[in-house]
């Protein structure tokens with residue numbers, strides 16, 4: 001009955017029947033937003049939001065920032081108030097892990113064996129912290145930081161005079177180090193590459209962040225080869241290949257994230273470093289959409305596909321999926337962006353540095369207010385990395401979207417306003 | 424508690440009680456008041472929590488920070504009474520505050 005009602009007549013005829021059953025797997029930022037948008041766009045049928053974590057959808061960014069420093073409570077993390085889901089008739093199944101999906105039978109199976117039938121499935125399973133094979137990883141006192149439970153455990157380990165060793169100099173590691181310093185704990189960041197943020201930021205930015213952290217008491221070991229986490233019954237140090245042992249009370253391993261795509265892969269959906277989707281968040285199965293950190297998505301501005309790990313991306317794809325299910329037009333593609341807070345620094349990044357012919361620094365890094373612009377051979381902005389530089393970020397984001405070429409000499413000149421540069 | 428009134432673009436109004444200490448943005452999100460997206464969750468990084476502060480409240484909500492001002496500079500539909508609602512902290516002094524939300528946040 002249900003299958004017949006959601007008539008499948010090619011790419012335009014996929015509008016949901018009023019009583020179609022929508023199941024969303026993963027109650028994170030993307031899944032929670034998709035459920036809310038389906039209601040906002042007028043879908044009145046049953047929605048079930050299944051999440052492995054015990055909490056309703058919440059925001060992860062504060063976990064390494066305000067929340068870790070004790071400046072935000074659990075209430076502030078929540079995406080919506082708890083009462084929202086009942087009010088909107090969104091059935092929440094928390095603490096429930098989906099173990100398998102059957103694309104032909106259109107069901108998902110929960111841990112314990114219960115089956116949920118769907119007419120439309122949205123996969124929003126996110127990503128998980130990458131685990132590296134490292135002796136000592138199982139010791140108490142070794143942390144990762146992905147969930148509220150992880151953050152709670154890490155917070156317990158921080159405090160005045162404690163020493164945190166962070167393996168991995170990426171955003172989460174650096175934010176955690178800054179938060180540790182705010183709590184009067186010591187922090188040492190250990191990075192394999194010769195510079196911080198090696199995969200995600202340009203060298204000018206890496207150097208700036210390293211200096212800024214070092215001036216606030218964070219120690220760094222770069223180009224380090226970590227051999228093991230050592231300790232008697234709990235983590236007490238990190239051993240490097242050169243024999244050094246960096247002593248600590250706790251270790252945070254922050255070496256990136258891997259997409260939760262196994263479920264999709266096992267069911268036969270096309271995956272390739274993320275579940276493959278199009279600009280409507282459609283997967284290779286007509287009844288399944290996928291959104292957020294678990295996907296590999298097209299980036300029309302850059303003519304490539306990529307996996308993005310950011311809240312703006314989760315929100316954009318939630319809009320794509322909800323619009324598609326409700327028969328709305330495909331939303332215009334957005335410029336990818338990201339932010340990070342460390343100390344009094346606000347870093348905002350827009351775009352991706354593909355096909356860069358020229359890099360321009362606007363402003364003086366020593367003033368902690370500057371931006372790095374990456375231009376393609378036609379002087380079009382491909383990406384901007386802005387530190388305490390909102391005009392540069394906002395104008396840069398516009399320019400990335402509208403593909404207007406800029407004059408490099410104006411961009412370099414702080415006496416020319418960003419309004420004028422972008423005009 | 425402070426009463427905050429949110430007027431949507433179509434003129435519909437919602438008045439809700441907001442705990443002092445929360446932001447005007449959080450007051451909307453926690454009470455399911457539409458019209459404020461707040462993509463960055465209050466980090467002053469996205470400008471999708473844009474509101475127009477109604478008189479006589481403009482002076483009472485205080486002045487925007489330099490960061491907020493420059494985010495607003497590049498937002499759409501900006502007026503002299505534009506603010507980012509995540510940057511306005513609710514206090515007893517703001518009991519009765521009225522803000523309007525724009526047609527869309529972007």
Ligand SMILES: Cc1cc2nc3c(=O)[nH]c(=O)nc-3n(C[C@H](O)[C@H](O)[C@H](O)COP(=O)(O)OP(=O)(O)OC[C@H]3O[C@@H](n4cnc5c(N)ncnc54)[C@H](O)[C@@H]3O)c2cc1C
Nearest residue numbers: 026028029030052060061097098125126292293309310311
């Ligand atoms: C510490 C930290 C700081 C961050 N800071 C920023 C920032 O400053 N700015 C920014 O833009 N982004 C930031 N991010 C990234 C951002 O939080 C993610 O991009 C975003 O959460 C992605 O949303 P999602 O819904 O795709 O995935 P998630 O939020 O990870 O949600 C996925 C959910 O699915 C559940 N799940 C997975 N598999 C199953 C299953 N089989 N059955 C049931 N449930 C399942 C998971 O338990 C999880 O709750 C940060 C992330 C972390 C961890």
Ligand code: FES
Nearest residue numbers: 465467470472509
């Ligand atoms: S919520 Fe992003 S700027 Fe206010």
